[in-house]
Amino acid sequence: DIQMTQSPSTLSASVGDRVTITCRASQSISSWLAWYQQKPGKAPKLLIYKASSLESGVPSRFSGSGSGTEFTLTISSLQPDDFATYYCQQYNSYSRFGPGTKVDIK
């Protein structure tokens, strides 16, 4: 089984900040990684797939990078709507989600 880790688990930031979240896989997953945003009581929202491809309709302040075992999600200028929990998901071998990173208000 491929294990996923994320860091940090919680991130306190202010509107306008540049935010970076890291996701690591226990073995190479090539670029088969997605990022989701989730708000309380809602289904996850797909932001990024194949490590760096932006899902249609997602603001360009979100970007993804990486390959192999290390990946990052960057929000270039944090907006009020971006305070949420973010999950990475590998889909190289079946699927597994990372434990999540909560972005809250500083």
Add this chain to the structure above:
Amino acid sequence: QVQLVQSGAEVKKPGASVKVSCKASGYTFTSYDINWVRQATGQGLEWMGWMNPNSGNTGYAQKFQGRVTMTRNTSISTAYMELSSLRSEDTAVYYCARGHYTAPSPYWGQGTLVTVSS
């Protein structure tokens, strides 16, 4: 537009089984796979498995092997996830999502809360 509408909340006793449905509309049901993901209260997302509605082929996360069964009824464009031998740790919101194999998807159901309590 693509919609996945799930069945309502369930309360079950430990040891029982639960069957959650996911009705698809707005696309050809047999053209896309269905994944099931769950989330315990205050916890992260957990991938449970995948089903191809055309062939009926399935693949389950090791954790759920032997306890989960994913099926479908193509005549009513509905996928099902049945979890047996329920325990309190299975209390969670269960989601279905449309995709290609286990690939990520922008299309998710609204979630079904399953509560396991004596």
